[in-house]
Structures are given as C-alpha cells and as structure tokens.
Amino acid sequence: MARGIRRFLSVALKVLALMLALVLMIVVIRTVTFPSYQTSPPECKVTDPDFIPADEERLARFTSAIQFQTVSYERGVGTPQELAKFVHFIQKSFPTVHGSPMVRRDVVGNYSLLYRVEGSDASLQPYMLASHLDVVPITEEANWEAPPFSGQVKDGYIYGRGTIDTKHTLMGSLEALEFLLSSGHQPKRTLYLAFGHDEETHGVFGAKVISKVLQQRGEEIVFILDEGTMVVDDFFPGVSKPVALVSVSEKGSLHVKLKVQAEGGHGSMPTKESAIGILARAAKKLEDNPHPNMFGTGPEARMLEYVATEMTLPYRMLSSNLWLFSPLVGWLLSQTPQGNAYARTTTALTRFTAGNKDNVISPEAEAIVDHRIHPMQTAEEVLEFDRKVINDARVVLDVKDSSSVFPPSPISPHGKDSPTYAVLQKTIQQIFPDALVTPTFMVANTDTRHYWNLSSAIYRFSPSAMSVADLKRIHGVNERISIKAYEKVINFYYHLISNMDEPLDVKHHGHTDGL
Numbered sequence: 001m002a003r004g005i006r007r008f009l010s011v012a013l014k015v016l017a018l019m020l021a022l023v024l025m026i027v028v029i030r031t032v033t034f035p036s037y038q039t040s041p042p043e044c045k046v047t048d049p050d051f052i053p054a055d056e057e058r059l060a061r062f063t064s065a066i067q068f069q070t071v072s073y074e075r076g077v078g079t080p081q082e083l084a085k086f087v088h089f090i091q092k093s094f095p096t097v098h099g100s101p102m103v104r105r106d107v108v109g110n111y112s113l114l115y116r117v118e119g120s121d122a123s124l125q126p127y128m129l130a131s132h133l134d135v136v137p138i139t140e141e142a143n144w145e146a147p148p149f150s151g152q153v154k155d156g157y158i159y160g161r162g163t164i165d166t167k168h169t170l171m172g173s174l175e176a177l178e179f180l181l182s183s184g185h186q187p188k189r190t191l192y193l194a195f196g197h198d199e200e201t202h203g204v205f206g207a208k209v210i211s212k213v214l215q216q217r218g219e220e221i222v223f224i225l226d227e228g229t230m231v232v233d234d235f236f237p238g239v240s241k242p243v244a245l246v247s248v249s250e251k252g253s254l255h256v257k258l259k260v261q262a263e264g265g266h267g268s269m270p271t272k273e274s275a276i277g278i279l280a281r282a283a284k285k286l287e288d289n290p291h292p293n294m295f296g297t298g299p300e301a302r303m304l305e306y307v308a309t310e311m312t313l314p315y316r317m318l319s320s321n322l323w324l325f326s327p328l329v330g331w332l333l334s335q336t337p338q339g340n341a342y343a344r345t346t347t348a349l350t351r352f353t354a355g356n357k358d359n360v361i362s363p364e365a366e367a368i369v370d371h372r373i374h375p376m377q378t379a380e381e382v383l384e385f386d387r388k389v390i391n392d393a394r395v396v397l398d399v400k401d402s403s404s405v406f407p408p409s410p411i412s413p414h415g416k417d418s419p420t421y422a423v424l425q426k427t428i429q430q431i432f433p434d435a436l437v438t439p440t441f442m443v444a445n446t447d448t449r450h451y452w453n454l455s456s457a458i459y460r461f462s463p464s465a466m467s468v469a470d471l472k473r474i475h476g477v478n479e480r481i482s483i484k485a486y487e488k489v490i491n492f493y494y495h496l497i498s499n500m501d502e503p504l505d506v507k508h509h510g511h512t513d514g515l
C-alpha cells in the first residue's frame with residue numbers, strides 16, 4: 001500500500017516537473033520570439049522646414065482662448081455668455097478659415113461649432129477632428145500657481161483651465177488649418193472639425209446634436225480623432241521611452257444613485273440608525289469591495305503587448321506571456337489609481353447629500369457613485385454587484401439618469417492592417433520620434449460616444465506628452481502645458497492633415513499583429 005502511494009507520488013512529481021518545464025519553455029520561447037509592433041519613425045520629423053512655430057501671435061491666441069471662462073457645471077447649466085464670446089473670438093482669430101469659400105461653418109445647438117473643409121476629391125470619405133469648447137469648474141483656486149483663467153506663462157508653461165482639456169487641441173487644430181489654407185492649400189479629402197460646447201456634462205446639447213446633423217447629411221466618416229490619452233513619459237516600469245497611447249475604445253459609464261429614507265427628528269433624541277449612517281456604511285462597503293480585477297480579458301492587454309519588445313527583460317517576459325501572468329500584471333497595475341483604472345470597473349464616491357440643519361436628523365440621504373465600466377463588463381452586472389455588496393434593502397439603488405449610463409464603446413481597428421491607425425501612428429512618430437505607439441482604451445469618457453453611428457474608426461488621442469504624475473492636473477489644480485508641447489500640438493494636426501492628402505493604405509512594416 002505504502003509502496004503504491006510512493007509510486008503514485010513519484011509519478012505525480014515527475015508529471016508536475018514536466019509541466020513546469022513545459023510552461024517555462026513556452027515563457028522563454030514567447031519572450032524571445034514575441035513580435036514587435038513598433039515601426040521605425042518616418043523620415044519627416046517636426047524639425048522639417050514646413051513646421052509651424054508657436055510664435056508670439058499663436059501663443060497670444062492660445063492664452064486668450066484660456067481666458068474665456070467657458071465652464072460647464074451641470075447638464076444644461078453652463079456659461080452661455082462666455083461660450084458666445086469664445087465663439088466670436090475664434091471667428092476673429094482665424095480669418096482665413098472663416099473667410100475661405102472651401103469652408104462651411106455651422107453653429108449647432110447655439111454654441112457648438114461644425115466646420116466642413118471641402119476636399120478636392122469628392123470620392124474620398126471625410127474624416128473628423130473633434131475637441132470641445134467647455135472646461136470643468138475651478139477647484140482649490142488658492143493653490144494655483146497662476147490664476148486659472150489667466151493663461152499666464154511661467155517658466156515656459158502656460159497655466160490655466162483648458163490648457164490640456166482641451167483648448168490645446170481645439171486651438172491647435174484651428175492653427176494648423178489656418179496655416180494650410182493661408183498657404184493656398186486645399187486638402188484632397190474633406191475634413192470636419194467638430195467642437196462641442198458641453199462635453200464636460202455629457203455632450204447632449206453639443207456633440208449629440210452635431211452627430212444628428214452629420215447623420216442627416218448622410219455622412220460616413222472614415223475616422224474620427226477626439227481628445228484622449230496622450231504621450232506618457234513614464235508609462236510602465238521597464239519601458240524607458242515615452243509611450244503614445246492611442247485609445248481605440250472607451251470604458252462604459254454608470255452613475256448610480258443611492259438613496260436612504262429613515263426616521264428624521266430632533267437631534268437631541270436620535271434613533272439607533274439614521275439615514276446618513278445607513279448610507280455611509282453602504283458607501284464604505286462599495287469602496288472596500290472593488291469590482292473584480294479583469295486585466296487581460298479586454299483590449300487593455302494589447303497596451304502592454306505592443307511595447308513588450310521594448311521592455312527590460314523581466315517586464316518583457318511578463319508582457320509577452322499575459323496568458324500566464326495576467327493576474328500578476330493586473331495586481332501590479334491595481335497598485336496605482338491610473339493603472340487600476342485599466343484593470344477593472346472603477347468605483348468613485350462623488351457626491352453625498354443629506355441634512356440642512358445642525359440639530360435636525362435628516363430623514364433622507366443620497367449619494368452618487370461614478371462607475372467607469374471595464375470593456376468586458378455590462379452596466380447590469382455592475383449594478384447587480386453593487387446591490388450584493390451593499391446587501392441592505394433600506395438602500396435603494398438606481399441609475400442616476402439616462403445620459404450617465406452607456407456601455408463600453410466598440411473597439412476601433414488598430415494594428416498594421418488598419419490604414420486609419422497607421423496614419424495616426426505615422427503622424428505621432430513624426431512629432432514624437434522617440435515614442436512607442438500602442439493602442440489602449442480610455443478610462444474616462446469623451447464626446448465620441450455620440451459619434452458611434454458615424455464611424456467605425458474612432459480614436460481618442462491628445463498629441464501632448466506628460467508624466468503620469470501630471471495626469472492629476474486634468475480637472476485638477478495647476479492645469480498647464482509647456483510652450484514646446486503646444487507647438488507640437490499644432491504641428492501634429494498640420495502633419496496629420498498633410499498626411500491625409502496621401503492615399504490611406506497600409507505600409508507593411510514589422511510583424512503581423514494578428515488583430
């Protein structure tokens with residue numbers, strides 16, 4: 001009997017050792033042979049003579065744009081007078097764009113702008129560059145190094161709300177178009193510029209209406225480029241080069257309203273539990289029980305695979321073997337707020353409302369939870385998960401409103417077989433020759449959710465470089481962009497518009513990516 005067990009154990013150990021050796025062999029082979037998704041940068045770089053300098057005039061136009069306080073507060077609550085002034089300023093600042101017979105400009109939904117620049121070849125499908133006119137409100141004004149609507153230049157940086165979200169892309173694309181049209185150039189392919197005025201409050205009066213207008217015109221857009229992820233200097237341990245993150249998809253959204261109604265009364269004679277206490281416990285449970293780590297089940301894995309061959313050995317091994325190491329990489333990512341946003345559906349408690357008097361027990365309390373849904377999850381699954389975690393019938397969970405719930409976006413074509421991704425990659429490499437380029441998804445949302453019906457190739461990329469630490473300036477304190485970075489923004493659009501004069505085809509570089 002004992003001999004039988006010994007024999008069984010010995011065989012089992014041998015099988016285990018064999019399996020381990022096999023796994024190790026696969027890991028090593030994949031690490032060594034993993035395909036490179038990177039191509040060498042094209043010849044033409046930003047130092048070419050046909051380069052638009054951010055001279056005094058262009059800089060002055062940009063800093064003036066920052067001075068318009070085009071704040072969106074809530075759905076339908078914004079700053080109409082500031083928007084009207086900003087729209088007028090744009091018209092005055094780009095006389096060639098606004099005077100050209102090739103350009104049709106429509107004001108949509110009172111303040112949003114839609115430009116159509118007629119291409120010389122009507123057989124080519126148009127493309128569209130999108131941005132937005134509005135900005136989020138100011139927080140912690142006292143902590144800003146320069147007043148938030150000043151556009152002040154300090155140590156080579158322009159400070160102000162909107163400098164990176166996203167008046168830089170709005171003004172940069174207009175500067176590029178103004179330059180091109182002033183030099184007598186007519187693009188071959190028709191180009192739209194679309195600037196919504198309420199992106200920061202769901203875009204229902206701006207981008208949604210622009211989308212309807214384009215749909216009524218029967219437009220099919222070959223690709224759309226909106227604000228989005230950017231070139232990140234310190235992307236991931238083991239990658240020394242900057243990485244240009246092109247978002248080919250976007251997380252879904254679900255804002256959940258939690259509501260508790262309980263007995264109110266005199267503050268001197270409290271019952272055991274209050275609406276505030278019940279709601280606070282429920283909210284804390286949600287914070288303490290995050291949604292499952294789903295790294296590796298969606299398009300986020302591509303983000304690391306595309307740069308795997310450029311990583312130092314240990315990280316290269318992990319990224320080229322996500323079939324095995326996804327749980328470990330997912331855990332590593334979840335250690336920072338930015339990485340965690342790629343790994344799972346996030347849960348943010350953003351509002352908590354209750355009570356209006358120091359000595360009155362509030363009979364009700366409400367909170368809002370802002371979920372951004374991982375591409376492999378649905379809003380229904382997220383709501384169900386929350387209900388189970390809270391497990392308290394006194395807490396009523398509801399979708400806040402219809403505009404705050406939408407699924408993860410479709411995934412746009414990417415990789416070397418996608419001509420639209422390829423033209424973006426080429427343009428990025430012209431402006432950021434050191435950067436690696438990789439697809440990813442957006443962890444925040446953009447106006448593009450209103451454009452899904454117009455194009456199957458929607459990209460979200462802001463052509464400026466920053467460190468991961470600088471990401472908190474977006475919607476935060478001391479939002480800023482360097483003059484050099486703004487210059488690159490202008491030249492990115494200039495090169496992109498020029499590149500779009502060439503036929504959209506695929507250059508066969510590197511290896512097949514199998515996508």
Ligand SMILES: CCCCCCCC/C=C\CCCCCCCC(=O)N[C@@H](Cc1ccccc1)C(=O)O
Nearest residue numbers: 199200201202228229232235338339444445446474
């Ligand atoms: C491996 C880790 C690498 C980390 C790299 C991080 C890369 C950069 C990630 C994110 C970039 C953020 C881009 C910011 C764009 C902002 C767009 C925006 O703010 N949209 C609003 C729209 C909205 C949604 C809900 C209610 C109102 C408005 C948003 O998403 O909040």
Ligand SMILES: [Zn+2]
Nearest residue numbers: 165166199227
């Ligand atoms: Zn934005």
Ligand SMILES: [Zn+2]
Nearest residue numbers: 136165200475
């Ligand atoms: Zn924003």
